[in-house]
Amino acid sequence: MPEKQGYSVKKMVYAALFAALTGIGSWIAIPLPYVSVTLQTLFTILSGAVLGPYFGALSMIVYVLLGLIGLPVFSRGQSGLGVLFGQSGGYLIGFILAAIAIGLIVRMKEKPGYWWYCLALTIGILIIDVCGVIQLSIVTGLPIDKAILVGALVFVPTDILKVLIGAYIAKRIKV
Template sequence: MEKNNNSLRRMVYAAMFGALTAIGSLIVIPMQPVPITLQTLFTGLAGVLLGGATGALSQVVYVLLGVIGLPVFSGGKAGLGTLLGPTGGYLIGFIVGAYVIGKLMEVKKEPGLAWTGFSLVVGNLVIYTLGVAQLSLVAHLSLAKALMVGLVPFIIGDLLKLITTVLISLKLRNVIKR
């Protein structure tokens, strides 16, 4: 019975963090071609609090909601075209980033402030690598130009989101059981 409860708990958490990421996409500071949102905050929290597999699953839930047509991508966008468009690499990056963050968190029995911050930085690098790569390819931008529009404007905001994520996760890690 404990295994069934654990599986159900993981599914509920995955759905909840997928929904939180969708809510984070609605809080937008419009920029072209990549807007500023709170999606990475919830992606990071999913990885830190849920671990690799469940954290990634939460982002799969989020991306699938958008692909099937619910307006959950930034700015209320939806559909496969968004996933295949210039910013779709960031969406795939949320899945891989949450997985990497979660796996790094699982390495330590009691991950502290520094390890949590490190895990989030690595996960954000994964998100940016996939996001900037697709932005460069789809929008036909040089790598330097893609970095200037798809990474540089977000560094300060992402550092603030990273700090916020660490602080929230330290408060919630004993409440949310993997």
Template sequence: MVNNNTDVDGNFSSSPSDNIRKMVYASLFAALTAIGAYITIPLGPIPFTLQVVFVLMAGAMLGSKWGSISMIVYTLLGIAGLPVFSGGASGIGVILGPTGGYIIGFIAAAFVVGFLFENYRTEKLPINAMYVLTGSAVIYAFGLSHLMIVANMSFIQAVTVGLLPFIGGALVKVAVAAYIATRYRI
């Protein structure tokens, strides 16, 4: 006989109300990421925005599944034409343009950070900051790879344009996201 709170393997399953709560939070993080896109400092082809704080927090606070779903929702809203990308941009052209890799990296980063927090979460801020930093590195790996292809840049050129100007800001974003995720749980 299977208990209502466990699946056939004996693992705890989510209740319908828990799933609804997670959907609401995933929607909230998709919306916060869109709002973060409007808080921008132009620094060349890749603007400095607050999106990454919300991406990293989504993974840390919602876990791998719901964190990545929130970023998939965000990305699909932008592709569908809602002005949720940096500077109010939208459409598939943004994904295919120089910043598209960073946006796709949001999905992967939320998943990776969520996985790390689900499996290794601690109350120690420095360790959680390393998990969040890993997520930030995932975003840059996707972004730089895409930038090299789309803009026909060498690795050094892509790093010079798409990473170096953002290192200080990225570290601040990591610190903020790690602090909030360590302090508050959803």
């Protein structure tokens, strides 16, 4: 039993670390009209790939809660409930769901290879984008095709880069 507790404590520390890294990643932003390009997504997909579904999701829940209580951890240094219900709030919900999905997909293989990580991380990015685009469309009143363009397609080049880098890192980190 002590070994399992130590393992859980270690994972909780890593979950806190990924929550912090995601917050720091939000400050590194390229502003766009509706949603900024940040490093949040990289740390989100890494949390699921490295920590698994439970602790990956826990790290993203902690991250979102930190922002909700007022710490400036969301994109452009924002915080508060208004962000969660604003035009970019769907991405925050997507972070949690993506971490779960990525963790589950990675867990399907005993020894996931680089391309398996790429697949898992790509699915995670798609989950984030779907959640984000839906809320962006609802909150702003943008037609769904326009919301897809400004809320997902503009990120494709950076998302591909994040998936490739994330898969490389995730394959090498053992938690």
